[in-house]
Structure formats: structure tokens, C-alpha cells
Amino acid sequence: MNERLNHIRQLINEGNVDTAISCLNDLILTASSPMPEAYYLLGNAFRKKGDWQGALNNYQEAISLDPDSPAAEARSMMMDILNFYNKDMFNQ
Incomplete structure (x- = not known):
């Protein structure tokens, strides 16, 4: 499992974010137990895509599974x- 997560981490670092997201979704669906690290990596992938809401949602899921994540x-x-x-937008 760690090898698979390391491969996904590498995909994210190389910019293959969509592939990483697909792999993580498959991993989460087939895992026998909740995987906070997978949600954390999913948050990183969405953040790299610029999808702030997707990133926050997945980070929150990881935190709910493991508060020390x-x-x-x-x-x-x-x-x-x-x-x-957001504060800067009000100061213009």
C-alpha cells in the first residue's frame, strides 16, 4: 500500500494530477479500511489543480479520520x- 501511495505522490509532484486523482479515488473505493493519507494526497492533488474547495473538502475528510494527519x-x-x-479584495 505504501508503494502505491508513494507512486501517487510522485504523480502529483510531476504534475500528473488527474491521473493521481483517479488512482486515489480507486484506492479509496477499494480500501478495506478508511485511508486518511489518501484523502490528504487527494487534497494536495486538488490544491495543485487550483480547486481550493476540493482540496479543503479532502483535507477535512482526512482530519476527521485522523486528527493528527x-x-x-x-x-x-x-x-x-x-x-x-479575501481581505485584500475588500481593500481595493
């Missing part, structure tokens, strides 16, 4: 970025 920090950083940009 790295998704908690990733979600927090994304919220900081989004809050920063």
Missing part, C-alpha cells in the same frame, strides 16, 4: 491564504 496543517495554511486574499 498532516492535512490539519495543510488545511490551516490554505485557510490563511484564502483569508489573506
